[in-house]
Amino acid sequence: MRLLLCFLVASSVCAAPIERIWLTHATNDPSKIVINWETAAPGDSVVEFGTSEALGQRVILEHKTKLHHVEIPLEQRDVVYHYRVRSGEDVSTVSSFKGYPSQELRIAIVGDWGYAPGKDVSAIVKDDVHLLLTAGDNVASLHEKGKEGTKAFSALIDANRDLFRRTPFMPILGNHDREVTSRGPKPPAQAVYDVEAAAYREFFALPGDEWKWHFDLPGFDLRFIALDLNHIQDFGTTWQTCHAWQPDSPQFQWFAETMAASTSGFVISLMNEKQTQVQGLTKGAWHEHFRQGSALITGFGYFADRAELSGGLRYYNTCLKGDGDLYKDPQSKFHARVDNYLLLILTAGAPTMKLQFKNLRGEVLDTSEVAKRKP
Structure with a gap:
């Protein structure tokens, strides 16, 4: 039974429950968060929020839209925030999320969600993570x-x-997040991928250019750097999927400058490409900068893999659909053909961070630690 009463008068429209809601960060500042939702008809955007179900605060955007992105402040740690969204007569129920903690931070990283439809991710929910990231290929295609x-x-x-x-x-x-037509057995006449990733950038509110970004959690001395590296061997063909990646490209220069300017003890690079491919096609140029960070994480292969690369760089491959061909890294120290995700655990002030491969039953498959770097 619907909880909202609809009056059957000619001028009225029945209010609809808003159910498709997601949270993102649109800036590098974790003291702000974006509440996102969709409505069937254009309307204004209202978020009511607070640290109790009484809410009490409100942000209103008058611009009429079907895709709503509203940023609100997160002024406290170690609290639960409650919120509700509205657009015209449409309204959601009250939902909640945790503000960032002061002592222990838990972050899940998943890969290849687009090829893992229907997977039970309740183990991630049970881990009660504060942040969820991906290593690309969030959907199977856009067509x-x-x-x-x-x-x-x-x-x-x-x-x-x-x-x-x-x-x-x-x-x-990943490449599938911008695949606008079927790839086929050989490059067709038309472009298969939207390199600019217009749909992805419209839907999500992310920092910077959105196709590349960085995000900091200063309380845990942590920085993530997200890159647009996938199927780089197809650059210059109609199979080209990512932005330019060569050492003279704007993306490479941005990464080099961002890494050089990073003062965080933990710096993690994220991409959707095999590290040996990047190393080979750029003759190690990217790896010079990867090694300045703490770890490199990708979602390229359909398995779990942990490797220790030269210079002490840790490399991880994670995938929610872990039953693919196993072509483990040459420096692999752990690998498994099993559905998996990565759980990162950080304790404020600790000299190391913990990374665990877990299966979708929540069982720990592998545990490793990464020490703080010296910028």
Whole structure:
């Protein structure tokens, strides 16, 4: 039974419950968060929020839109925030999410969600993470019937509504996140991928250029740097998917400058490409900068893999669909063909961070530690 009473008068429209809601960060500042939602008709954007179910604070954007992004402040740690969204007569129920902690931070990283439809991710919910990131390929394509363009990302949110309305979500790009037509056995006449990732950037509110970004959690001395590296061998063909990656490209220069300017003890680079491919095609140019960080994480392969690269760089590959061909890294120290995700655990002030591969039953497959670097 619907809880909202609809008056059957000619001029009225029945209010609809707003159910597709997700949380992101649109800036590098963790003291702000974006509440995102969709409505069937254009309307204003209202977020009511507070540290109790009484709410008490409100942000209003008058601009009429179907895709709503409203940023609100997070002024406290170690509290639960409650919120409700409105657009015209449409309204959501009150939901909640945790503000960032002061003592222990838990972050989940998943890969290849687009090829793991229907997977039970309740283990991530049970881990009660403060932040959810990806290693790319969040959807299978942008051309499946009924899931064209931003509808593909809407379907991703719908499949895990409780997780996304309670956990800040920061994805990175894979090739499938911008695949606008079928790839085929050889490069066709038309471009297969939207390099600029317009639908992805419209749907998500992320820092910087959105196709690349960085995000800091200063309380835990942590920085993430998200890159647009995937299928780099196809650059210059109609199979080209990512932005330019060569050592003279703007993306490479941005990464080099961002890494050099990073003062965090833990700096993690995220991409959707095999590290040996990047190393080979750039003759190690990217790796000179990767090694300045703490770890490199990708979602390229359909398995779990942990490797120790030259210079002490830790490399991780994670995938929610872990039953693919196993082509482990040459420097692999752990690998498994099993559905998996990465759980990062940081304690404020601690000299190391813990990274665990877990299966979708929540069982720990592998544990490693990364020490703080010296910038």
